[in-house]
Amino acid sequence: MLFQPFDAPIGADVLDTRLEEISETEFNQLYEAWLRWGVLRVRDQQLSDESLKTFSARFGELEYAPHGKVTSEELAKIPNPFVATISNIVENGKPIGGLSNLETSWHTDMSYIEQPPTASLLYAVEVPDHGGETSFCCMRTALADLPENLRIQCVNLQIKHDAAHDSIGKLRRGHEPFNSAEKAPGVYHPALTVHPETQEPALFLGRRQFAYVDGRTVAESEALLDAIWTHVAQAHQCWTQRWKNGDLVIWDNRVVMHRRASFPNAERRLMRRTQVKATTKPTAAVAP
Ligand code: OGA
Numbered sequence: 001m002l003f004q005p006f007d008a009p010i011g012a013d014v015l016d017t018r019l020e021e022i023s024e025t026e027f028n029q030l031y032e033a034w035l036r037w038g039v040l041r042v043r044d045q046q047l048s049d050e051s052l053k054t055f056s057a058r059f060g061e062l063e064y065a066p067h068g069k070v071t072s073e074e075l076a077k078i079p080n081p082f083v084a085t086i087s088n089i090v091e092n093g094k095p096i097g098g099l100s101n102l103e104t105s106w107h108t109d110m111s112y113i114e115q116p117p118t119a120s121l122l123y124a125v126e127v128p129d130h131g132g133e134t135s136f137c138c139m140r141t142a143l144a145d146l147p148e149n150l151r152i153q154c155v156n157l158q159i160k161h162d163a164a165h166d167s168i169g170k171l172r173r174g175h176e177p178f179n180s181a182e183k184a185p186g187v188y189h190p191a192l193t194v195h196p197e198t199q200e201p202a203l204f205l206g207r208r209q210f211a212y213v214d215g216r217t218v219a220e221s222e223a224l225l226d227a228i229w230t231h232v233a234q235a236h237q238c239w240t241q242r243w244k245n246g247d248l249v250i251w252d253n254r255v256v257m258h259r260r261a262s263f264p265n266a267e268r269r270l271m272r273r274t275q276v277k278a279t280t281k282p283t284a285a286v287a288p
């Protein structure tokens, strides 16, 4: 299996591969490469929902797509609950998928649950001619770039990750609006984590909006988060994916955050997406 790293702190292309056909040995090489580079891109694939699901499940048990606050009965009625659609396409007056054509802010997928997904896989079925690029920020580099005084403040820091909004700022199904980060529903995670498989430290922020630092006033929390975020997502920490139909991008949420640029709503974008269940909670790094 051939890999070509990008000119960035994260990411590599997997060359000349048909993912449905790779052997156990090849998958293990791909898995190691994914751990090493944090983001892999595989071009020219022709994946049905079923083959995307089967391939994704080689990384581990699949995690449900985010459906907001739903009961188990409602969840049971959702067809194909492990393969989500990300799209701006509207059919019969109803959006066929999530996230519309708007910009999504920097985020880590489903970081508001106790054990956020490890891998996310996003497959391009139909992409617009303009916009809709997805950028990835290396959180190992972001941590290394933090000034010493901020890095020290991150030790033992717990940040609450808002469950109520998606990455275009829309309230998820079943959630009530609120206006203060303190009131956001969600879970706390350490700001400094260590990757359970590579042991590498990284910064873990989730999303800026409605994030809240444990034990602080809202004003203190906002000031500290603003100070940290100023150093994050600088160009040299990032790599940007310009999509072509048939691209599959697999990222490790324990290492990268991502954001998507907006695109003209007159154009169509259709993506399918899966994610892999974690078996551990994010673990705090003991030292910066
Ligand atoms: C996602 C996501 C970005 C995109 O699927 O988790 O953030 O490029 N998508 O559609």
Ligand code: MN
Binding pocket: 107, 108, 109, 167, 258
């Ligand atoms: Mn996402």
